[in-house]
Amino acid sequence: MTALEPxxxxxxxxxxxxxxxxxxxxxxxxxxxETIALIGPNGAGKSTLLSILAGSxxxxxxxxxxxxxxxxxxxxxxxSLYDRLTARENLELFARLEREQRxxxxxxxxxxxxxxxxxxxxxxxxxxxxxRLNVAIALLGEPRVLLLxxxxxxxxxxxxxxxxxxxxxxxxxFSTQNLEEIGLYASRVVVLQRxxxxxxGPVAEYDxxxxxxxxx
Amino acid sequence: xxxxxxxxxxxxxxxxxxxxxxxxxxVYPLLVAGLVGAVAGYGSSKPRVxxxxxxxxxxxxxxxxxxxxxxxxxxxxxxxxxxxxxxxDEAARQLRSGRxxxxxxxxxxxxxxxxxxxxxPSLVYQTTHGGIxxxxxxxxxxxxxxxxxxxxxxxxxxxLHYVQLIQHGGTATFGGKTYDVLGLDRMHDLLVKLxxxxxxxxxxxxxxxxxxxxxxxxxxxxxTASPITLERAPEKSRSSLLSAQVQxxxxxxxxxxxxxxxxxxxLAASRVxxxxxxxxxxRRSRWRRWWRSRSGSGSPSSSA
Numbered sequence: 001m002t003a004l005e006p007x008x009x010x011x012x013x014x015x016x017x018x019x020x021x022x023x024x025x026x027x028x029x030x031x032x033x034e035t036i037a038l039i040g041p042n043g044a045g046k047s048t049l050l051s052i053l054a055g056s057x058x059x060x061x062x063x064x065x066x067x068x069x070x071x072x073x074x075x076x077x078x079x080s081l082y083d084r085l086t087a088r089e090n091l092e093l094f095a096r097l098e099r100e101q102r103x104x105x106x107x108x109x110x111x112x113x114x115x116x117x118x119x120x121x122x123x124x125x126x127x128x129x130x131x132r133l134n135v136a137i138a139l140l141g142e143p144r145v146l147l148l149x150x151x152x153x154x155x156x157x158x159x160x161x162x163x164x165x166x167x168x169x170x171x172x173x174f175s176t177q178n179l180e181e182i183g184l185y186a187s188r189v190v191v192l193q194r195x196x197x198x199x200x201g202p203v204a205e206y207d208x209x210x211x212x213x214x215x216x
Numbered sequence: 217x218x219x220x221x222x223x224x225x226x227x228x229x230x231x232x233x234x235x236x237x238x239x240x241x242x243v244y245p246l247l248v249a250g251l252v253g254a255v256a257g258y259g260s261s262k263p264r265v266x267x268x269x270x271x272x273x274x275x276x277x278x279x280x281x282x283x284x285x286x287x288x289x290x291x292x293x294x295x296x297x298x299x300x301x302x303x304x305d306e307a308a309r310q311l312r313s314g315r316x317x318x319x320x321x322x323x324x325x326x327x328x329x330x331x332x333x334x335x336x337p338s339l340v341y342q343t344t345h346g347g348i349x350x351x352x353x354x355x356x357x358x359x360x361x362x363x364x365x366x367x368x369x370x371x372x373x374x375x376l377h378y379v380q381l382i383q384h385g386g387t388a389t390f391g392g393k394t395y396d397v398l399g400l401d402r403m404h405d406l407l408v409k410l411x412x413x414x415x416x417x418x419x420x421x422x423x424x425x426x427x428x429x430x431x432x433x434x435x436x437x438x439x440t441a442s443p444i445t446l447e448r449a450p451e452k453s454r455s456s457l458l459s460a461q462v463q464x465x466x467x468x469x470x471x472x473x474x475x476x477x478x479x480x481x482x483l484a485a486s487r488v489x490x491x492x493x494x495x496x497x498x499r500r501s502r503w504r505r506w507w508r509s510r511s512g513s514g515s516p517s518s519s520a
Binding site for chain 2 (some may be wrong): 121
């Protein structure tokens with residue numbers, strides 16, 4: 001695949017929750033090797049768009065195409081873990097559900113990569129470790145695209161840096177409220193306002209003054 | 217291992233590590249079963265019936281040459297009814313308050329009347345209109361039936377003794393005096409020793425026929441006293457019906473476990489909604505579709 005070859009194509013995806021419109025019809029292509037920052041104020045539709053791209057939320061209209069059935073890793077905003085299972089048990093469970101050939105080995109590799117305490121219940125893990133485990137689970141099955149919903153929202157600067165070290169380099173779409181992360185990690189910026197796509201372009205075209213207006 | 221088995225194994229592991237849930241899972245069915253069992257036990261418990269003995273029945277009563285133990289008769293009815301001896305006033309008070317469901321009164325002169333054999337004495341039975349009064353009435357009727365059966369045997373035995381005395385002769389005591397009764401057989405023997413005459417032969421013939429006829433009286437009396445008897449055949453079946461109380465326990469446990477299974481299923485489905493569903497990430501795999509069908513629309517979050 002070339003660098004600009006799309007892996008995900010969203011066409012006219014929209015979502016309503018009752019009478020409330022969370023996302024108006026939106027087109028978005030996610031191409032390989034891109035790191036897309038999805039920004040916007042609270043309620044702009046970021047999580048809704050990411051959930052639709054991830055396939056865990058059905059759009060009210062439109063569709064999402066996965067080119068060649070590309071696999072997607074999904075990191076929801078709140079860590080989706082079984083608190084009474086250990087980090088290893090969580091990883092092995094999802095590895096088996098993802099049909100990993102060697103689930104125990106895959107779990108052990110991720111435990112080592114993310115430096116996670118293996119045999120403590122997930123409930124007793126720190127916020128940073130829970131978020132790392134949240135990301136580690138998303139990496140099972142070797143996804144081509146990683147979707148992260150505010151992955152660093154509750155992390156301190158050191159934890160944020162370590163997390164990015166682990167996920168950067170692939171095709172990533174992440175939502176954030178931290179504008180510094182755009183310059184540090186993103187190659188492209190997508191801005192949502194009140195459920196509408198307000199901006200979609202490379203970071204170089206992105207104006208910080210404009211960004212400030214977005215959050216006013 | 218199939219995905220369903222994986223999820224089931226995970227749920228069992230989560231359950232095992234949830235002490236509160238596990239405790240509830242064990243305690244709740246036992247609690248419900250205990251409550252249902254207590255209610256069922258109350259329903260099938262022996263109702264209290266007051267026995268008012270105004271004739272002061274002795275422990276042993278001799279009727280028709282046989283001894284009757286009153287306590288045995290009370291024990292027999294006590295298998296299904298809890299008989300308590302009370303005074304007339306106390307019995308009436310407890311009947312009004314509902315502490316006893318019925319009273320059974322032995323009136324004064326009951327035993328003398330029974331021994332005389334001239335008239336049938338009565339027991340006085342009084343009950344409330346409660347739900348179990350019909351059951352108690354049946355029990356008391358069974359008691360009277362049982363007493364009557366025993367007394368009939370005694371009276372038949374006495375009657376037979378008199379018949380045999382008339383038939384064969386012997387000694388008998390009436391009114392404290394002992395008599396030597398000739399009897400038909402011995403009368404026949406004496407008659408045939410007398411000089412032969414048509415009158416002698418006629419009387420002797422009557423004595424012989426009467427003796428033969430009286431010989432059949434025993435069976436007739438017995439069959440008259442109990443035209444039909446009920447025999448209980450020995451149980452050959454391996455299975456036996458469970459008591460109502462045990463059935464109630466079993467039913468309660470079954471219902472409770474079913475409810476808990478449904479609750480566990482709902483719990484599993486909700487957890488699926490929060491973890492497996494969110495994690496499904498649209499791979500359109502079989503397990504995702506399966507969980508989607510189980511957990512409804514399952515939208516993860518509406519916040520953005």
